[in-house]
Amino acid sequence: MARGKLRIYLGAAPGVGKTYAMLSEAHRRIERGTDCVVAFVEHHARPRTEVMLQGLEQVPRKEIEYRGTTFTEMDVDAVLRRAPAVALVDELPHTNIPGSRNAKRWQDVEELLAAGIDVVSTVNIQHLESLGDVVESITGVRQKETVPDEVVRRADQIELVDMSPQALRRRMAHGNIYQPDKVDAALSNYFRPGNLTALRELALLWVADRVDEYLQQYRSEHRVSKIWGSRERIVVGLTGGPEGRTLIRRAARLAEKGAGGEVLAVYIARSDGLTSASPKELAVQRTLVEDLGGTFHHVVGDNVPVALLDFARGVNATQIVLGVSRRKGWQYVFGPGVGATVARDSGPDLDVHLITHSEAGKGRGLPVSRGARLGRSRLIWGWLTGIGGPALLTLLLTHSDADLGLTNNMLLFLTLTVGAALLGGLLPSLASAAVGTLLLNWFFTPPVHRITIADPKNMLALAIFVLVAASVASVVDLAARRTHQAARLRAESEILSFLAGNVLRGETSLEALLERVRETFAMESVALLERESDVEPWTCAGRAGTGQPVDRPEDADVDMPVGDHMALALSGRVLPAEDRRVLAAFAVQAAVVLDRQRLQSEADQAKELAEGNRIRTALLAAVSHDLRTPLAGIKAAVTSLRSDDVEWSEQDQAELLEGIEEGADRLDHLVGNLLDMSRLQTGTLAPLIREIDVDEVVPMALGGVPDPESTVVLDIPETLPMVAVDKGLLERSVANIVENAVKYSPDGKPVVVSASAHADRVEVRVVDRGPGVPDEAKDRIFEPFQRYGDAPRGTGVGLGLAVARGFAEAIGGTLTAEDTPGGGLTMVLTLPAATSPPSTRPGLPATATS
Numbered sequence: 001m002a003r004g005k006l007r008i009y010l011g012a013a014p015g016v017g018k019t020y021a022m023l024s025e026a027h028r029r030i031e032r033g034t035d036c037v038v039a040f041v042e043h044h045a046r047p048r049t050e051v052m053l054q055g056l057e058q059v060p061r062k063e064i065e066y067r068g069t070t071f072t073e074m075d076v077d078a079v080l081r082r083a084p085a086v087a088l089v090d091e092l093p094h095t096n097i098p099g100s101r102n103a104k105r106w107q108d109v110e111e112l113l114a115a116g117i118d119v120v121s122t123v124n125i126q127h128l129e130s131l132g133d134v135v136e137s138i139t140g141v142r143q144k145e146t147v148p149d150e151v152v153r154r155a156d157q158i159e160l161v162d163m164s165p166q167a168l169r170r171r172m173a174h175g176n177i178y179q180p181d182k183v184d185a186a187l188s189n190y191f192r193p194g195n196l197t198a199l200r201e202l203a204l205l206w207v208a209d210r211v212d213e214y215l216q217q218y219r220s221e222h223r224v225s226k227i228w229g230s231r232e233r234i235v236v237g238l239t240g241g242p243e244g245r246t247l248i249r250r251a252a253r254l255a256e257k258g259a260g261g262e263v264l265a266v267y268i269a270r271s272d273g274l275t276s277a278s279p280k281e282l283a284v285q286r287t288l289v290e291d292l293g294g295t296f297h298h299v300v301g302d303n304v305p306v307a308l309l310d311f312a313r314g315v316n317a318t319q320i321v322l323g324v325s326r327r328k329g330w331q332y333v334f335g336p337g338v339g340a341t342v343a344r345d346s347g348p349d350l351d352v353h354l355i356t357h358s359e360a361g362k363g364r365g366l367p368v369s370r371g372a373r374l375g376r377s378r379l380i381w382g383w384l385t386g387i388g389g390p391a392l393l394t395l396l397l398t399h400s401d402a403d404l405g406l407t408n409n410m411l412l413f414l415t416l417t418v419g420a421a422l423l424g425g426l427l428p429s430l431a432s433a434a435v436g437t438l439l440l441n442w443f444f445t446p447p448v449h450r451i452t453i454a455d456p457k458n459m460l461a462l463a464i465f466v467l468v469a470a471s472v473a474s475v476v477d478l479a480a481r482r483t484h485q486a487a488r489l490r491a492e493s494e495i496l497s498f499l500a501g502n503v504l505r506g507e508t509s510l511e512a513l514l515e516r517v518r519e520t521f522a523m524e525s526v527a528l529l530e531r532e533s534d535v536e537p538w539t540c541a542g543r544a545g546t547g548q549p550v551d552r553p554e555d556a557d558v559d560m561p562v563g564d565h566m567a568l569a570l571s572g573r574v575l576p577a578e579d580r581r582v583l584a585a586f587a588v589q590a591a592v593v594l595d596r597q598r599l600q601s602e603a604d605q606a607k608e609l610a611e612g613n614r615i616r617t618a619l620l621a622a623v624s625h626d627l628r629t630p631l632a633g634i635k636a637a638v639t640s641l642r643s644d645d646v647e648w649s650e651q652d653q654a655e656l657l658e659g660i661e662e663g664a665d666r667l668d669h670l671v672g673n674l675l676d677m678s679r680l681q682t683g684t685l686a687p688l689i690r691e692i693d694v695d696e697v698v699p700m701a702l703g704g705v706p707d708p709e710s711t712v713v714l715d716i717p718e719t720l721p722m723v724a725v726d727k728g729l730l731e732r733s734v735a736n737i738v739e740n741a742v743k744y745s746p747d748g749k750p751v752v753v754s755a756s757a758h759a760d761r762v763e764v765r766v767v768d769r770g771p772g773v774p775d776e777a778k779d780r781i782f783e784p785f786q787r788y789g790d791a792p793r794g795t796g797v798g799l800g801l802a803v804a805r806g807f808a809e810a811i812g813g814t815l816t817a818e819d820t821p822g823g824g825l826t827m828v829l830t831l832p833a834a835t836s837p838p839s840t841r842p843g844l845p846a847t848a849t850s
Contacts, residue, residue: 002776004113005156007120008092012203013196015177016163018122019043019090023052025120026088030056032823035085039112039119040074040105042090046176056088064097071097076108079117086118093127093147106147123152125203138198139190153210160207165196232261233317236289237308237338240267243323243357244285250355251321252292263294266311268304269522298519305341312350319351382424386432389416394439409444418472430470437466510593514544517570517586521579524572528590529553531565538567541594545571560587630663637663687726687811691834694720694755694762697727701734711742715754722834723762725811730831733807733815736800737766737827744770744825757833764829772825778817804829 007025009018019041029036038058043049059082062075073096079087089112094105102108109119126135129146136142152158163171169191171177178186236251238244248265255261267282286296301307312320325337336344343352390413397409404412413436421429442449510528518526525545529538529552538552548571553559556569560583568587575583637656641648648656695716702708723730734753741751745768752767773781782805801815808815813831820826 002116004116004118005775006109006113006154007118007157007159008152008155009120009122009159009161010152010203010207011122011124011161012163012200013124013126013168013191015168015171016161018124018161019049020052021159021161022088022090022120022122023049023056026056026086027052029086037079037082037084037087039079039087039089040091041088044177045179048176059087062100064099066097066099073097073100074105074108076101076111079112080115083115084117086120087112089119089121092121092123092151093145095145104147106151110151123147125199125206128152128206131202131206134202135199139195141190158207158210160203162200162203165193165200168196169193232257232319233315234261234263234319234321235308235312235315235317236263236265236294237320237322237342238265238267238282238285239323240282240285241323242281244281245288246357247321247323247355248285248289248292248294250353251319252294254319254321254353255294263289263292264297264315264317265289265294266297266299266308268299268301268307268311269519298516300519300522304338305345308338308342309345309350312346317350319353320346321353321355324354324356379424379428382420382428383431385416385423386420386428387435389419390432390436390439394443398443406440406444409440413440414468414472421472426474429472433466433470510542510590510597511544513586513590513593514542517568517583517590518545520586521570521575521583522572523558523570525549525570527556527569528594529567529569530594533565541566542590558583560584562587562591566591630667634660634663634667687729689724689726689811691722691724692727692730693722694764694831697731698734698753698755698764701731701738704735705738705742711745711750712738713750713752715752717755720755720757720762723831724834725813725831729807729811733804733811733829734764734766736804737815737829740800740804741766741768741770741825741827744768746770760833762831762833764831766827766829767820767824768826769820769822769824772819772823773817781817782815 009021011018023041026036026038036056038053038056040061041053041058043053059075059078061072062078064071064073074089089105089109092106092109096103096105096108102111109121112119125131126139126143127146128149130149132143132146172186172191232255234251234255236244236247238247244265248263251263251265255263265285289296297311299307299311301310308320320342322339322342325339339352339354343354346352393412393416397404397412413432417429417432417436420432514526514528517523523545525543525548527543527549528541529550530541531538540549540551543549550556550569550571553561553567553569556571557573558570558575558580560568560570560580562568568583568590570583637659640646641653641656695718698714698716702712705712738751738753745751749769753764754767755762755764757763782801805815808829808831811831813829815830816828818826818828
């Protein structure tokens, strides 16, 4: 049983007219013959609402006794037994009396929908669960009755019942909402102009978000590639620091202000191996941006501003969001910084936003995780501190009048040695110890300016200095290495956790996984190679990157075998041994993803084969019935004419010949549709696209329609733009649509064929006044060998609309079904407009009508 559809009237406050609108909709549906009942509607003694209940069938309510008082609630069982097509249920967030079937009314509605009953209901914006805190801060009242947002989001239709605060307050003052004794209190409290304005804004914004979702769904279903309206694409530059969360949230707020705004967070990693930022912080920021509807990207580049601008231009971004630099003021002597450079080089098409945050100006410090090897700049600073530092310190001490003594001098030199170890590792610190020893001996140990040492105590002090400096340097370097190893292992665990999660969820495609490998290890290209046996050549199963592709694993800079006949080949640089452990995990995952994709492909092929078998079975059934019917008529007519026992009059002979001709035409039409469907199924259809005018094709498609002058009305403007389609396929598609509409349209009500232009497409609408098709069957009528109901002049095997949609999609268009206002079915054929300007033909009328 198909699930029922939910329609919700959403309002900003009580009294805007939600229940009145719901009851008006019920009267409209009853006039159209729909079985509609009132399951539960509360009129609150409002005269206009109470009048609207007249003429509507109301299901008796269920009485429940609670604490000595009798209450009435919706009787779900009674509604299910009545089984109407549509049920009206007011106040969706209502909390039922204890002892009811469900705790909340929206749960009652879920049961009705599951039973196939359409429901029309009402909700105020303040009752949405996610807006509880916001509404309380505005009105000062905490809403106790709420409905989960997801319940309302899943509604098939949401209609906003809007009213200005001034009009709502006038309605309140006239006594149309509350009793007169409650009006003054309501106007001075909840119904203040400020409250109503804020609630109205909440409702408008919430509905606007839903409209945007429906628009995106429509554009996806109709393959509309051109952007409608302005679309902001905001790139957020991340450093891996804690300020990234602030930047992501700020960018999300900027994106919400535009139609279809998109947030792309990007982290620029240097090409020296694994990321130097905190993997944990990057994982948190990745989760945050994905929760906010954005995407996270990991890009490799040594020049951060250039890489960031290249990425932004590559994704057609309109704005870049960066954080104010964490560098201290004196550090700007080394350059203007990333933010200033990006703002300077962004050009007129990119807006750059610099966002302040709590970490601004505090300095970067050392990397939190030490996740990468010491870079070139660290080594340079280490050697400068180890070699240049003792020289500068010696110059300062020799030109100073203060005599600190040999012990204090040694401590100062020892400090430089420790600093060299922190910056550059063991070798710069050992060099610092050696240089410091020589300088101490030459300048500060008697006799000065000589390498010899007169006092044995000073010799012992220098020896201890060398020993302590070397020991401290070794310990500091060992601690740095252990920290680096721990951070590296943490980064590896993050990567392995990512892989394990993808295995469980089955989310990552092979191309995305290979791109992740390339980004993680800063490679130019990554390819997954495989072969059938040891003697077969290698073939590429998937690749990522822009580097030169490799044909064999041995030609790559790094190769990681996966089994006997598969290998992961990386080009760009040689990886150290410790990176191969993580690479092996990626290689195994790539093999798993490839196997999964192939299994999915085989499952799809099996599904296609099953569909082909179903079509063949249906074809046999059609041939055995629908094709034999006209053949039987032709056979009977021919046998009668050949009979010598009966002398036929000229009128009888004409009728028999006419029957033969009609039967032959039916056979020709049926066989043509069967051949067309076989071409669509086998993929042998090759459309010839060229620019034509719609008004030239549509009249030609009416050749097979009986008496087109009285059964079809054309409304095709001559000013329409040309369309880029295959003329023959378009004609056949329109012919099948029109013939189907004429077949189901009642006598005296012609089919209307109209056309109009919308942006980069042209719509041809075929409108009939027949019985129509319910929503759950609108897609099914386009399937092969499907016929909805009984055709009044039913001739065919149910392929007309299937062929029409197949031809429409083959020429780049779409074919959908809609309800005709007032009853009937409307077929909407959407065609791509040509890029050239529309042709004008003077002297012709603006509309072709027949």
